[in-house]
Amino acid sequence: xxxxxxxxxxxxxxxxxxxxxxxxxxxxxxxxxxxxxxxxxxxxxxxxxxxxxxxxxxxxxxxxxxxxxxxxxxxxxxxxxxxxxxxxxxxxxxxxxxxxxxxxxxxxxxxxxxxxxxxxxxxxxxxxxxxxxxxxxxxxxxxxxxxxxxxxxxxxxxxxxxxxxxxxxxxxxxxxxxxxxxxxxxxxxxxxxxxxxxxxxxxxxxxxxxxxxxxxxxxxxxxxxxxxxxxxxxxxxxxxxxxxxxxxxxxxxxxxxxxxxxxxxxxxxxxxxxxx
Amino acid sequence: xxxxxxxxxxxxxxxxxxxxxxxxxxxxxxxxxxxxxxxxxxxxxxxxxxxxxxxxxxxxxxxxxxxxxxxxxxxxxxxxxxxxxxxxxxxxxxxxxxxxxxxxxxxxxxxxxxxxxxxxxxxxxxxxxxxxxxxxxxxxxxxxxxxxxxxxxxxxxxxxxxxxxxxxxxxxxxxxxxxxxxxxxxxxxxxxxxxxxxxxxxxxxxxxxxxxxxxxxxxxxxxxxxxxxxxxxxxxxxxxxxxxxxxxxxxxxxxxxxxxxxxxxxxxxxxxxxxx
Numbered sequence: 001x002x003x004x005x006x007x008x009x010x011x012x013x014x015x016x017x018x019x020x021x022x023x024x025x026x027x028x029x030x031x032x033x034x035x036x037x038x039x040x041x042x043x044x045x046x047x048x049x050x051x052x053x054x055x056x057x058x059x060x061x062x063x064x065x066x067x068x069x070x071x072x073x074x075x076x077x078x079x080x081x082x083x084x085x086x087x088x089x090x091x092x093x094x095x096x097x098x099x100x101x102x103x104x105x106x107x108x109x110x111x112x113x114x115x116x117x118x119x120x121x122x123x124x125x126x127x128x129x130x131x132x133x134x135x136x137x138x139x140x141x142x143x144x145x146x147x148x149x150x151x152x153x154x155x156x157x158x159x160x161x162x163x164x165x166x167x168x169x170x171x172x173x174x175x176x177x178x179x180x181x182x183x184x185x186x187x188x189x190x191x192x193x194x195x196x197x198x199x200x201x202x203x204x205x206x207x208x209x210x211x212x213x214x215x216x217x218x219x220x221x222x223x224x225x226x227x228x229x230x231x232x233x234x235x236x237x238x239x240x241x242x243x244x245x246x247x248x249x250x251x252x253x254x255x256x257x258x259x260x261x262x263x264x265x266x267x268x269x270x271x272x273x274x275x276x
Numbered sequence: 277x278x279x280x281x282x283x284x285x286x287x288x289x290x291x292x293x294x295x296x297x298x299x300x301x302x303x304x305x306x307x308x309x310x311x312x313x314x315x316x317x318x319x320x321x322x323x324x325x326x327x328x329x330x331x332x333x334x335x336x337x338x339x340x341x342x343x344x345x346x347x348x349x350x351x352x353x354x355x356x357x358x359x360x361x362x363x364x365x366x367x368x369x370x371x372x373x374x375x376x377x378x379x380x381x382x383x384x385x386x387x388x389x390x391x392x393x394x395x396x397x398x399x400x401x402x403x404x405x406x407x408x409x410x411x412x413x414x415x416x417x418x419x420x421x422x423x424x425x426x427x428x429x430x431x432x433x434x435x436x437x438x439x440x441x442x443x444x445x446x447x448x449x450x451x452x453x454x455x456x457x458x459x460x461x462x463x464x465x466x467x468x469x470x471x472x473x474x475x476x477x478x479x480x481x482x483x484x485x486x487x488x489x490x491x492x493x494x495x496x497x498x499x500x501x502x503x504x505x506x507x508x509x510x511x512x513x514x515x516x517x518x519x520x521x522x523x524x525x526x527x528x529x530x531x532x533x534x535x536x537x538x539x540x541x542x543x544x545x546x547x548x549x550x551x552x
Binding site for chain 1: 341342344346348363369371382385397398399401402404405455456498504517518519520521522525
């Protein structure tokens with residue numbers, strides 16, 4: 001069966017789609033790729049990854065450890081401008097502020113903690129973690145480039161985002177009511193994940209609220225991600241879960257495991273939603 | 277039995293201890309109160325509350341909805357300087373950047389989403405929430421102003437922070453290993469909680485890692501809080517939970533229920549820890 005990727009004219013590597021070009025000190029330009037969008041708007045984690053490239057470029061450390069993003073205005077596809085400023089350069093970590101704007105309009109404001117992740121480290125204590133689902137990548141269903149609400153999601157023709165069969169009732173109009181999506185993600189051309197692309201992964205799933213009630217756009221207002229380890233090669237296992245819909249806002253958490261079964265990233269977000 | 281508060285010479289109202297004084301447009305001063313500290317360092321949520329007062333003062337909206345804070349340097353007790361800048365003023369919400377510094381050293385960098393919370397709103401969907409513990413405020417044990425590691429925590433002489441008896445084994449050298457603290461909080465003089473003091477509440481418990489292994493200072497690196505509703509009067513019910521200790525960092529979540537049993541705030545933080 002042909003997948004969405006087979007019929008998409010251009011499948012762009014994630015590293016290319018999030019590349020930044022340095023200009024004056026502390027400034028960069030990037031291009032929001034028209035294929036890395038949902039209903040014409042770029043994915044929030046995708047934008048955060050481009051900002052992280054700018055942050056790491058100015059910082060004296062290499063790995064994003066924590067990222068907090070507030071989304072002010074959704075840029076359209078095309079050129080965006082980035083500014084990055086080191087707030088503090090410490091011995092083992094540094095803090096960076098970075099902003100994305102388009103034609104003078106601030107779009108995303110971010111704070112980063114940048115440090116070093118040890119590829120050889122093992123967790124000291126992990127008994128508080130949720131259990132990873134045990135289903136297989138090959139059995140999961142890749143999401144198509146149009147969602148059940150009829151929205152064009154060309155980004156699904158880029159990354160391979162798959163939902164476990166038992167977590168996909170909402171795709172057939174039968175949400176489970178649990179508010180939880182379980183599945184997988186792989187980058188185009190099998191590009192290996194790294195701390196920067198993990199910032200995209202944690203926001204790559206559809207809203208977990210689709211498993212409660214289908215809606216249109218669920219715009220991210222705030223997204224905070226912690227990168228816990230360098231991921232091993234291979235697709236990532238993910239769980240996205242909603243807790244509370246109140247006053248037209250929903251919070252969601254995301255857990256990300258690598259092929260070793262290690263939690264490599266986690267995130268929380270607050271999003272707007274037209275329910276209630 | 278006398279509590280810590282009985283022997284503390286000065287119990288300061290939270291609103292007074294976090295007050296900000298406006299100066300030039302967008303600038304404020306505040307005083308880090310020596311009693312609102314742990315081992316001589318102010319609590320991170322307490323600092324965030326002062327920053328939130330500055331953010332709300334410059335914003336066209338009244339209620340903090342989301343706050344992200346990166347902690348760069350711990351200020352000492354005494355004068356601090358705050359700057360707050362509106363990044364975007366929208367119809368229903370605005371975004372604000374605020375910074376706290378002391379004698380020219382940046383201490384805390386924050387981003388706020390400010391909007392309106394409807395006191396009459398009811399949750400639309402809450403089936404994803406954890407269950408609130410069912411023990412009583414009167415049965416819980418108020419934390420003293422010296423912790424089991426011998427550290428002076430004068431802040432416990434200010435706020436009334438209580439831990440459920442069945443969650444307090446770590447106080448007797450017998451942590452449960454679950455990495456979870458359950459209990460309560462009340463402000464001095466019974467001051468009612470509001471969205472700004474909720475930003476303190478979510479960081480008011482000891483580290484949940486005390487329920488794994490006792491350590492010294494567990495400094496907050498990043499703290500993100502979502503305020504979900506205006507709290508009803510009365511003490512707040514809280515759960516603080518650790519998930520993963522890896523590479524000398526730990527993530528913790530905090531859930532806060534008001535006296536109606538409503539989730540009014542939630543938070544996630546990444547902290548440094550000398551384990552592993």
